[in-house]
Amino acid sequence: MNKNVNIAIVGLGQVGIYLYNELKSKKREIEIKTGKNINIVAISAKNRNKKRRFKINKKIFYSNPLKIFKEKKIDILFESIGQSDGISKKIVEYALKKKVNVITPNKALIAKHGDKLAKLAEKNKVNLEFEASVAGGIPILRTIKEGLSTNKINKVYGILNGTTNYILSEMENSNETFEKVLQKAQKLGYAEPGNPKLDLNGFDAFAKIKILSALSFNTKISKNNCIMEGIENIKLQDIKIASQLGLRVKLLGIAEIVKNQLFETVHPCLVSKNSYIGNVNGVMNAVITEGRPVGESVLQGEGAGPGPTSSSLLSDLMSILLGNIKYPFGISSNKRKSIKPFNNNNYSNSLYLRFEVKDKQGVLSLITNRLSKFKISVKRIIQTPDKKNKKATIVIITHKTTEINVRNFLSIFKKNKNILKFPTLIRLYN
């Protein structure tokens, strides 16, 4: 790379615009640390005249990002549009083919097309860096790729989505409903104002767990059919009951090698209030790896927001400026294996089940009979009648049982007139 390095930023949303400003204000510091003189020679976004947090130089503005490569020599591209396909994929592919280094916080793109893009980067001997795609400011990808590189990691899990973690914490703290707290999160900028669905339904965390999994186990990004559940069905009531039991609800992403098979999932978990993970609250993210010989490692930090994201984007930039060409996934693409998926049916947990039922004789025994039919043994039952409305809430904590058993157990409750709504299931994390 020459002493003068030309940079393009495509996508000027919250992250892109913050990055633009950071690059300008840290230009001198970066030069001292790397000996490279960086220049932002092109920026691109859909709307040239949109009101933005920082002033932009309109002379270098492109409405069509592909045009940049025709008119300017670019060394490093920041892609911060954020689509899993479409223009994001197109521009990244185009850049890599043109031997341009790419840095992106786009987890959807990497989780879907990361294998193919990594190959393309390796073939063209450029870097594809995506530290910011997982857990904002926490340098977890670099830690797995470099810091823990000779360890055999067999499990990686954690709290990977700041929005949902904020909502769950705030419901507990403020005693307010999911809907109220979601509105608050949107006001504070923690949740997308328009469509927070990808955060709430677990998709965002899932894209991250796929990336972490591929890096930790040196495998291809899996296309397996996995258990993915979000927090949309968690009610304030569940959080209160959990609290009485010394538990707290957390949305966990988990990737693990079980009997040489790959298991990946995202779902709400009940964790002990005294556990480490039970005390990662608010918008914080935390990632825990278990490896040999290093043991358990924990990384915690702010998981979202333009500041932390920009910190990771700049660490990628520094790495490229210091002249290191690296494999995007730590090792050469052709050394990354595919491994067999673990059968989801055999995934096994203690369960929290909440039933809303008519307060009639025989309902509890209907439930317990069916539990015993599927060999699900009960640790605890808490029944709370609501005499006035002739209803009752029954919470059952079970011993460990498999997914297939639970699914079969739950299936009849869809059409039973005494069961007022389909039961709420939260798995206990052990």
Place this chain on the structure above:
Amino acid sequence: MNKNVNIAIVGLGQVGIYLYNELKSKKREIEIKTGKNINIVAISAKNRNKKRRFKINKKIFYSNPLKIFKEKKIDILFESIGQSDGISKKIVEYALKKKVNVITPNKALIAKHGDKLAKLAEKNKVNLEFEASVAGGIPILRTIKEGLSTNKINKVYGILNGTTNYILSEMENSNETFEKVLQKAQKLGYAEPGNPKLDLNGFDAFAKIKILSALSFNTKISKNNCIMEGIENIKLQDIKIASQLGLRVKLLGIAEIVKNQLFETVHPCLVSKNSYIGNVNGVMNAVITEGRPVGESVLQGEGAGPGPTSSSLLSDLMSILLGNIKYPFGISSNKRKSIKPFNNNNYSNSLYLRFEVKDKQGVLSLITNRLSKFKISVKRIIQTPDKKNKKATIVIITHKTTEINVRNFLSIFKKNKNILKFPTLIRLYN
């Protein structure tokens, strides 16, 4: 670097011998990841015939490590003797001058001579890596140097010594005295059997905080006169009283930029049982950085033992094999500044003070009068009489006050006949 890389290991204690074995067992994996073929061509220790955990190849054994460089071409030296001076310093200097890359877990050496050695490495265009010197398996140095490289860090602190953290945790859990638990720690291999002094008196944590401080603030390693206290004076009694107050004793290392001045210290702190740091127990280490724009980052993991240490040594090896020559402290030595030390007298905390006194009238008022003389205001007093022995324990929790005030306040208690021993002071961490 050639495809064939020659390695020497000097020092075959717990860490050295574990590393030797790991290098042999991971030879093939390292070749796949780096394309380099590593060979251990020389090993050295004082005693050739000592009984060791793994079998060594005596054909490559040297009693005099300096002789290695005369007889063999070495590319990378692992120094795992562990002295701050003497043969450790001599062999590292010698190697760097001969353009040999050096990897070491030796915090005493780096904390004392790191600046000079870094310069030597830079001059000879080789690497000096010491990830394993701080917090065992936690890749904290790499995280600061690379992952957080463009952040402005203003504080770094944490639990940096596994031995003392184990002792404090175990005293609380088992209700046993310092002396008993120390013996247990020695049996379990957590504390040096002969001389655990450097762990217990805070020196070990202090060497680590100096290294963290230099890396975080881009400064030279400080030679400042600092407050350094260990855990030797912490009694089971203090731990019990703290527990009643919802607090826990932790030995913290702290480095901070205060008003553009450098403050570094190691001392026991009382932290809330509900805080993150209050729940890092046993041999775990944790390092917390506060920076902009990234916010607070936490890294936690096993801080000692040959497994975690070896994990870090190998990450340094991988980095060198991948062909990156890096500044040992992240930036060029001549860019690292010295900054003014913060005046320790102005360091200010709430305090826990425990007095053992004769149960006589006037003793409490002696203490409280003197407190008010030095403008130390009291938050809480807990007096526990021991009628039988005509003694009493007085615990005072104060509001924030400065070190100079405390020192002056405490000075008279050295020679007062009603005060049975010099008061115990533990600072509250806010």
